Amino acid sequence: MRRFLSIIDRLLKPEETGKSLNPNIYPNNQWYREHTERNFDLVILGDADKIPRLQIPSGIKAFDWSLSGQNLQWDFNVIKHFFSVLKPEGLVVFPLTDSFVADIYKKVDERRYYIPMMPYFFTQSKVKMTFIRICKHIPILARFPFKNIFNTLVGGGQNLHKSGNVNI
């Protein structure tokens, strides 16, 4: 009878294995602002198609931010924006497979390397470029240094990315 009850209890309360690992959470700016929990021990990145997700036991604060088709460049962009969830000396794991070798001898253009990945930055740069394009078509506004006008209106926008490094 006791055994029967324990089985029912297990069915009702599933094991907490992997509770800390929530695969549904993928970081974005909104999530970062809404969730104030920090001091995580571990962040796992990489390609979710090639590398299996691990069942991390409860008690260890970890995130699995691997996504299907995610390469090292994207990994860096994710951790670049959300590194502060980790505690000091927190571990960032980059699992790599054979496909990484294709990138080793690939040469890239310096200007095309820095691509704004996060939607927040992308939207802001897109707004800026649209504003500049509109200003170019209006002769009166074209006389003014509209880049400076935009920066003063938005404030701090120029600090997010250098103009030379942005490709839209």
Added chain:
Amino acid sequence: MGGGKTYIKAEMLISEICSFLAERDLRPYFIFISENKEIIEMTLPVFEGKICGVRLLNSIKDYNWETLKKILDNGNK
């Protein structure tokens, strides 16, 4: 033609990742999984001289929680 300099992508990326995380007191760790020895030999020079942890695994089966736990514990000591 063109104006921008060209760099080898992976090496630049890894050095940037390592320096970025080291500045923020974090530990980057690269786990390279491959069954092919030639590919492993090709890949190793990329990590040379970088401030990061590297582990080579021969099979995807070796990539499990126990491996990660060892890496995690080594840092806490």
